[in-house]
Amino acid sequence: MEVDYATLKKGGFMRQKQKNCFSLRLKVVGGHLDAKQLSVIAEVAEKYGEGYVHLTSRQGVEIPFIKLDDIEDVKAALAKGDCEPGVCGPRVRTVTSCQGKAICPSGCIDTYALAQELSERFFAKDLPHKFKFGVTGCQNNCLKAEENDIGIKGGIEVKWIEDKCIRCGVCENICRTKAISFEGERLILDESKCNYCGRCTKACPADAWENNEGYILSFGGLFGNRIHKGEEIIPIIHDKKTLFRVIDAAVAFFGEYAKPGERFRFTIERIGEDIFRKIIEEAYNG
Numbered sequence: 001m002e003v004d005y006a007t008l009k010k011g012g013f014m015r016q017k018q019k020n021c022f023s024l025r026l027k028v029v030g031g032h033l034d035a036k037q038l039s040v041i042a043e044v045a046e047k048y049g050e051g052y053v054h055l056t057s058r059q060g061v062e063i064p065f066i067k068l069d070d071i072e073d074v075k076a077a078l079a080k081g082d083c084e085p086g087v088c089g090p091r092v093r094t095v096t097s098c099q100g101k102a103i104c105p106s107g108c109i110d111t112y113a114l115a116q117e118l119s120e121r122f123f124a125k126d127l128p129h130k131f132k133f134g135v136t137g138c139q140n141n142c143l144k145a146e147e148n149d150i151g152i153k154g155g156i157e158v159k160w161i162e163d164k165c166i167r168c169g170v171c172e173n174i175c176r177t178k179a180i181s182f183e184g185e186r187l188i189l190d191e192s193k194c195n196y197c198g199r200c201t202k203a204c205p206a207d208a209w210e211n212n213e214g215y216i217l218s219f220g221g222l223f224g225n226r227i228h229k230g231e232e233i234i235p236i237i238h239d240k241k242t243l244f245r246v247i248d249a250a251v252a253f254f255g256e257y258a259k260p261g262e263r264f265r266f267t268i269e270r271i272g273e274d275i276f277r278k279i280i281e282e283a284y285n286g
Contacts, residue, residue: 003068012085013071020068023054025086026078027123030097030115030135031059040081048074058132059096060086090260092122092131092251100137100154107137108198109154109213121244122251128258128267131251132221139197146230149264150250151218152243155196155236156211160187164208171200171209196236214238219250219280220265228265233277234284242284249283 005015013022026041033041045053045063048070054062066074078084086094095118098104100111115135122133136143137154145151165187172180172187179193180200196216201209214236221230237243253276258267268276 006089008071009088010091012087013066014062014088016064018065021064022066022068022071023062023064024066024074025056025088026061026063027084027086027094028060029095029119029123030112031099032112033061034082037081037083040078040083043081044074044077047077058094060094087124090127090129092125092127092133095119095123095133095135096143096148097135098137098142100135104137105202106140106198107154108156108196109135109137109215111135111137111143111154114152114215117240117244118247125251127251127255128260129263131254131264134221139195145216145221146218147221147223148230149219149221149254150247151221151230153216153218155214155216156198156201157196157214157236157238158189158194158198158201158212159210160189161208161210162187164206166206166208168205170203170205174199174203212238215243217243217246219276220268222263222265224263226265233280237284242286245286246280246283249279253279 008022012025014025016023041053041061045051048066049063050065054064056062075085095115097111097115100109101107102110102112118133132148133150134143134145134148135152136145141153145153167182167185169182172182177193177195179190181188196214201211216232216236217234218230218232220228222228234246237246254264254267257271
């Protein structure tokens with residue numbers, strides 16, 4: 001029987017150097033697996049693999065040494081635990097994220113909820129080459145957003161509420177970019193220095209800030225044979241409608257202009273930074 005290795009790889013079964021053995025990549029969104037999923041993964045690894053899993057650099061789980069003859073049984077066993085294979089090859093990969101504001105005190109956005117939305121919208125979408133999303137909750141940048149083709153970083157745009165402020169100076173002292181200073185009783189916020197980290201509003205004992213959560217996007221990250229930090233080319237976004245309009249435009253650009261086997265960053269460079277920037281700015285402005 002002829003084996004369709006391309007289809008198997010598309011479905012997450014990657015050939016190993018050992019004959020008729022595959023390392024199965026599982027779908028994991030935002031690094032989140034519940035106890036039921038972990039239990040069935042352990043069972044499958046024990047029964048069909050060699051009793052262990054590999055944790056990938058992108059929050060994924062792989063089960064090595066799956067035999068060719070067991071593939072359908074493995075799929076069925078995983079489905080009982082609400083697990084499904086991931087994807088490989090030229091398509092949108094697993095969406096990674098940190099735990100965000102639901103868990104982390106520094107978090108500015110709900111990263112896992114956004115990762116789920118991105119996964120539902122884009123996961124496994126066929127494109128000219130692999131495409132990666134990463135969502136990080138704040139400027140601590142645990143997920144290294146700029147490594148991804150599209151990186152999303154949480155931020156908080158703040159506005160001082162003068163009549164609530166007790167002039168304690170905590171915000172000025174905690175601001176790492178020195179965007180906050182006091183001139184007498186008056187607080188000065190230098191918006192050109194603010195990086196939307198939210199440390200000021202989180203530390204304020206008097207709730208003297210208005211908060212506007214948002215998303216800071218970077219495009220064209222690449223950390224393989226060549227390294228390129230993803231670039232921010234539009235202001236912080238405060239609504240999901242605009243966020244997904246911009247992301248849709250970026251993914252459509254890649255789908256339309258990229259050559260087979262060409263990463264997003266190289267497509268931007270070949271087509272032109274100015275052309276890509278114009279497309280993204282138009283999407284941002286609606």
